[in-house]
Amino acid sequence: MLRALHCQAVDRPPVWMMRQAGRTLPEYRAVRKEHDFLTVMKTPELACEVTLQPVRRFDVDAAILFSDILNIPEAMGQGLNYPPGGPRLDPVIATAADVTKLRPVEPAQDLAYVGGALNLLRQALGDEKALLGFAGAPFTLACYMVEGGGTRRFSKIKPFLSCQPEAAADLLNRLADAVIAHLRYQLASGADAVQLFDTWAGELGAEDYARWAQPVNERILEEVSEDGPILLYLRNGGHLFDQSLDCAARGFALDWRVDLARAAGLLGAMDPPRCVQGNLDPIGLFAPAADIRDRVQRMHRAVGGQTGHIFNLGHGLVPDTPIEGIETFVQSVFELSGSP
Amino acid sequence: MLRALHCQAVDRPPVWMMRQAGRTLPEYRAVRKEHDFLTVMKTPELACEVTLQPVRRFDVDAAILFSDILNIPEAMGQGLNYPPGGPRLDPVIATAADVTKLRPVEPAQDLAYVGGALNLLRQALGDEKALLGFAGAPFTLACYMVEGGGTRRFSKIKPFLSCQPEAAADLLNRLADAVIAHLRYQLASGADAVQLFDTWAGELGAEDYARWAQPVNERILEEVSEDGPILLYLRNGGHLFDQSLDCAARGFALDWRVDLARAAGLLGAMDPPRCVQGNLDPIGLFAPAADIRDRVQRMHRAVGGQTGHIFNLGHGLVPDTPIEGIETFVQSVFELSGSP
Numbered sequence: 001m002l003r004a005l006h007c008q009a010v011d012r013p014p015v016w017m018m019r020q021a022g023r024t025l026p027e028y029r030a031v032r033k034e035h036d037f038l039t040v041m042k043t044p045e046l047a048c049e050v051t052l053q054p055v056r057r058f059d060v061d062a063a064i065l066f067s068d069i070l071n072i073p074e075a076m077g078q079g080l081n082y083p084p085g086g087p088r089l090d091p092v093i094a095t096a097a098d099v100t101k102l103r104p105v106e107p108a109q110d111l112a113y114v115g116g117a118l119n120l121l122r123q124a125l126g127d128e129k130a131l132l133g134f135a136g137a138p139f140t141l142a143c144y145m146v147e148g149g150g151t152r153r154f155s156k157i158k159p160f161l162s163c164q165p166e167a168a169a170d171l172l173n174r175l176a177d178a179v180i181a182h183l184r185y186q187l188a189s190g191a192d193a194v195q196l197f198d199t200w201a202g203e204l205g206a207e208d209y210a211r212w213a214q215p216v217n218e219r220i221l222e223e224v225s226e227d228g229p230i231l232l233y234l235r236n237g238g239h240l241f242d243q244s245l246d247c248a249a250r251g252f253a254l255d256w257r258v259d260l261a262r263a264a265g266l267l268g269a270m271d272p273p274r275c276v277q278g279n280l281d282p283i284g285l286f287a288p289a290a291d292i293r294d295r296v297q298r299m300h301r302a303v304g305g306q307t308g309h310i311f312n313l314g315h316g317l318v319p320d321t322p323i324e325g326i327e328t329f330v331q332s333v334f335e336l337s338g339s340p
Numbered sequence: 341m342l343r344a345l346h347c348q349a350v351d352r353p354p355v356w357m358m359r360q361a362g363r364t365l366p367e368y369r370a371v372r373k374e375h376d377f378l379t380v381m382k383t384p385e386l387a388c389e390v391t392l393q394p395v396r397r398f399d400v401d402a403a404i405l406f407s408d409i410l411n412i413p414e415a416m417g418q419g420l421n422y423p424p425g426g427p428r429l430d431p432v433i434a435t436a437a438d439v440t441k442l443r444p445v446e447p448a449q450d451l452a453y454v455g456g457a458l459n460l461l462r463q464a465l466g467d468e469k470a471l472l473g474f475a476g477a478p479f480t481l482a483c484y485m486v487e488g489g490g491t492r493r494f495s496k497i498k499p500f501l502s503c504q505p506e507a508a509a510d511l512l513n514r515l516a517d518a519v520i521a522h523l524r525y526q527l528a529s530g531a532d533a534v535q536l537f538d539t540w541a542g543e544l545g546a547e548d549y550a551r552w553a554q555p556v557n558e559r560i561l562e563e564v565s566e567d568g569p570i571l572l573y574l575r576n577g578g579h580l581f582d583q584s585l586d587c588a589a590r591g592f593a594l595d596w597r598v599d600l601a602r603a604a605g606l607l608g609a610m611d612p613p614r615c616v617q618g619n620l621d622p623i624g625l626f627a628p629a630a631d632i633r634d635r636v637q638r639m640h641r642a643v644g645g646q647t648g649h650i651f652n653l654g655h656g657l658v659p660d661t662p663i664e665g666i667e668t669f670v671q672s673v674f675e676l677s678g679s680p
Contacts, residue, residue, distance in 0.1 A: 155658055155660060158621070162627035208621070257542070283499065
């Protein structure tokens, strides 16, 4: 996994899956019968256990810490809850004064459970598997913080940007500081690499992304890459890909709607070349085994040795994904050779 | 509006807004206090009234029939209801046998209320305003029919395509037949032009769109364009735009994430040139007036006279949009000249 991330030769491409730990697995649901979500996230032994579950079951090449991007808003002072309808943050951020009240994040204190889980994972995994940390990007975190939870319309965060631009810039910069501190802490605690998730970037047009989200993402990529390799994921961000290339990301995680062959060509031509990660439609795992195998082989040919490639999904696993579909995907990658 | 749609010279670009009739307007909410949604849709006088409301209030250049894309699944035999969580179709389509049971649509009988409303609107509008009809595209309708309503994950429709490809093709072709009949009926009943809404096209990767949705869309565009001009809207479809160009659409309605300048250049270079419609982020109407005016002027310059341009949003108006924002948008277009 780390060789591919650095665009070095490999025997076969590595594979892991976004949201590989979690509701899809019966062994995870068994843990959750005993403990609520926040308890699992904040107890290093439990977080370590559920992080390892998909590695044991599927033998994937990387473990990604079981956690949640909303641990940063919580560490900054918002109340975090997980009622049935999805996460809620309370009170919402609505004014410049609300932003000013947010606390800076001291990861070794506020997020010590993350470091604890990563320490345990580092020992458990040995050197055979890569260990990944992650954080949400500032715009995505700001969406949750201003909307108070998930949203389909973004009708609070977008007006917050346009009507209160100074408060919005302050919020995004504070979030960037917190994300940088958190990702560095994860690298220092045993993570081999980290991924920055800008889950809602794709809701922004190209101009708005360039104005609001891109500068803070670039600062994070620049500063964190001094400590370790970092991947950038822009969900639904095909329209933002070209303008995002000039940054310090070691790799780019693609949504399934981005043309993998074109992206691999552009990333392979950079100096130094960057890695491409992705990008099977997660619902593609519901397809017959022959279709999954065919897609994997076509993805492999699409990258065509142009650059390092880490197989993954274009978005996270969804809860009802058939286990056999996941197994077929991972096994199909295992059967590939290093070059197509 | 119709001159711009045919890429002919205009004094200023025309403007209308997707979902301009509906929950955003207090006069609509007043009608809905007396009548439920289906009653408004199916009563020509009421549908005519709410269709005219935004034309009266904002003086936009086109009226688009107040209706719902789910009238086709209902006419084919699914039960349609609008509980608080969003539309529900019952029973869901899950097997080839379910598809076989669907009825062909006879618009003059099954959708006579649409014709009735368009007849009334044609008389009320005179020749000063364009009158638009619409339908959902087959893939989008199939999403609702197989999922039973709205969805975020598409974890029934996508497996239906991959695991039951023959039933899926049968469903999409039956829907294409119904959509063609319905759009022709609307053109025969007084609509000057129609728009095909593929709201969920953007959930498909380029290959899946090409396999499943594009062939039926192209058949609809080809057959309907014999009777009148037709616009194609692919929500979140920036990654599908280039592959969609070679079709009979008179114009392309763009999501706000598509580069307007590039699209206008491609459409203007076609033989014959095609019209571009769009594409302000609907949440952009929550911004300060100066920002809205600035965006309108930049959109006008982006098209730069390369082709016909109809101002619109990149997606439908959302319920809480400030009326002043809508007024500023429309007025800003009224202040433009024919060429930038």
